[in-house]
Amino acid sequence: MKDKEPYYYSKTIRQAIFDELLEGMRTVRELSQALRISEKEVITHLTHVKQSALNKGYRFIMKPSECLNCGFIFDKRDKPKKPGRCPRCKEEHLTNPSFGLEKLL
Numbered sequence: 408m409k410d411k412e413p414y415y416y417s418k419t420i421r422q423a424i425f426d427e428l429l430e431g432m433r434t435v436r437e438l439s440q441a442l443r444i445s446e447k448e449v450i451t452h453l454t455h456v457k458q459s460a461l462n463k464g465y466r467f468i469m470k471p472s473e474c475l476n477c478g479f480i481f482d483k484r485d486k487p488k489k490p491g492r493c494p495r496c497k498e499e500h501l502t503n504p505s506f507g508l509e510k511l512l
């Protein structure tokens with residue numbers, strides 16, 4: 408399974424995630440595809456990236472899921488996975504939550 412091998416031999420997965428987030432907002436799926444690890448692994452690593460971000464001088468930011476039908480924002484939700492449906496209009500057209508890093512002054 409040579410094509411399944413990750414490209415980031417020289418750096419850790421967490422460092423790779425950090426670098427991805429420095430470039431812009433990413434969803435769990437995008438990180439999973441970029442790093443060739445499962446979404447479950449991404450979520451585990453994100454927790455650590457979130458904790459270490461402050462030490463590196465960054466703030467970890469999460470843009471919550473949003474309903475594309477009525478505009479409802481899941482801002483109380485702290486989970487990295489997309490919710491099933493909108494509690495307001497019951498639609499399932501929801502955006503994925505995305506993550507990023509903001510440099511602290």
Ligand SMILES: [Zn+2]
Nearest residue numbers: 474477493496
């Ligand atoms: Zn809705």
